[in-house]
Amino acid sequence: MSLQIYNTMTRQKEVFTPIEPGKIRMYVCGMTVYDYCHLGHARVLVAFDVITRYMRASGYDVHYVRNITDVDDKIIKRANENDESCDALTERFIAAMHEDEARLGVLSPTEEPRATAHIDGIVELVETLIDKGFAYVADNGDVYYRVTKFADYGKLNNRNLEEMQAGARIDVNDVKEHPGDFVLWKSAKPGEVSWESPWGPGRPGWHIECSAMTKCCLGSSFDIHGGGPDLKFPHHENEIAQSEAANGVKYVNTWMHAGAIRVNNEKMSKSLGNFFTIREILETYHPEVVRYFLTAGHYRSQVDYSEASLKEAKGALDRFYHALRGIEPVEEGQLDNDYDARFTAAMDDDFNTAGALSVLFELTREINRVKEDAQQAGRLVSQLKRLAGILGLLQLDAEVYLQGGQDDAGDGPSAEQIEALIVERAEAKKARNFARADEIRDSLKSQGIILDDSREGTSWRRES
Structure with a gap:
């Protein structure tokens, strides 16, 4: 079976054929770095990490680009609120993002371009769109994309311009020719970070960043473009309009979008008070448990975050590590089973991690x-x-994981204290002081520590 991927554009699974045999060029929209990454970001990070790992394990040379938006309205607003520069703010949250993704076992992309490093390319792209009649300079100095000029506008979301315009409110003072027109270049306001351009000082609009960075890193056409579920419209729709109008070729062959995160069956949002950052969750749950939770469902499916679902993920991961415990891996040789073939068949079916x-x-x-x-x-x-490593799982020594070491967030007695009590318990049993031995076992159990007795001695683990 060949690799099949669900293409958002065509709304069906398609046999994947890269533009260049053996090589995959993929771009995934990354973070706008004005705050800590939340669970929705983790969903996208882990989903495309698994996809990249599998494609590389399948023999593809994957050039994976994930951008960073390091200038936009939210960044400027937060920097002003904090009385710090935009650079200081973004550097701090880029570092935090890298910490979070490392703890979740997410590999670094091949390239991680930043919007502010591509201003020249952005200006050049806007100039091309103006020259071709797809963009115009408004009375307020902003540059807008002319959506009525692009005949295929709305094709990713299967909506025409009239449907997208329905219900739109048009301000009588609006400088846009059409309510659907979107900004490519924003003229600078007093005190804002800005760059020089043919239209005066300003900064890029959000959508144009990705069109410029993809062209620089991957060319005018490439294989896969991915992102979160909220990016299909308007962000990715606008990317297509910009890039295809400017470059005159098909922008992307396959569009992929990860599913949404819900919390206790409600949409995750700050207003509902059910908004969680990655680092908040990792205060309670082991990073590999969180990764398993995000991997267990299909990347396109909606994932419901709850205490119960995290505990279920921990229980499942524990089962794997219990199986590994006490067994020394040896060279596989010629295995007489079909696990590899069936694993591959599942992953070839649109990365069916379940x-x-x-x-x-x-x-x-x-x-x-x-x-x-x-x-x-x-x-x-x-x-x-x-095989589990292709999913980024079972990366730890079984004893380290089960005993809660290496980035475990759990509380309780230290390993040294537990080992000392195990020795004391063994001595109590040897002296036939079974009451003390039982007391030690029960005390540890009340603290979430389970003792496992065997002929080889006593081992311990933290309770699921």
Whole structure:
């Protein structure tokens, strides 16, 4: 089975064929860096990280570009509120974003261009649009895109201009020719950060940034463009209009959009008080648990965030790590099973991570079945870790994960305290002081520490 991807533009799955054989050029809209990344950002970061990992594991040379918007109205407003420069604000939140994505196991993109580093390209693109009649300078000094000039405007969202205009309110003082026209270049207001242009000092509009950065990093046409569910309109629609009008060629072959995040069946929003940043969630849950939660559902599906769903994710991840515990991986050799083929079939079906994980659970059950055969179990463990690694999971040593080490957010006694109590318990049992031994076990259990006794001794883990 060849890789099939659901294309938002055509609203169907299509066999994926890259423009250049063996190579994939992909662009994903990144963050506007005026605040900490939230769970919706994590959804997009993890989804396209898994997609990139799988395409590379399939043998593709993937050139993955994810931009940073480091100038816009929100950034300027927040910098003014904080009495700091835009540069200081954006550098701080770019660093925080990198910390968050690293903790979630998200690999760095091939390129991470910033809007402010592409001003020359943006100005050149706007000039081209004006020269071709697709843009105009308004009376207030702003430059607008003329949507009525682009015949295919609305094709990504399957809406025509009249439908998009329905209900639009037109200000009698509006400087735009048409209510759907969107800004390409904003003339500078007093005190705002600005750059020189043929139309006077100003700064780019949001949509034009991506058209300029994609052209610089990937060319006029490329394979895949992705982003969050809220970007289909107007952002991606406007990107298409700008880029195809300026360059005269098809902009993108395949459009991909991750699903939305809901919290307890309600839309996540600050006004509802159910808005969570990545770092807030990681104060309570292990990063790999959060990654598993975001990976368990199909990337296009809506994900409902709740305490119950996070606990369910932790329980599932624990099952994997329990299977790995105490087994030394060995070279896989020639495996006599079909787990690889079935995992690949699931992922080739529009990156069906839920299907891929179900295969990994079957592999886990097989590991538990043959656990007494160190060689066979070791080969299967190597296979499990390799396949799970394509999803960015099972990256830790089993003992480290189960004992809550390496970036665990949980509270409770330290590893040293637990180990000391295990020694004391062993000595109590040896002295036939079973009451004290039971007291230690029960005390640890009340603190979320589970002791597992076996012929090899006593191991411990933090409770799911």
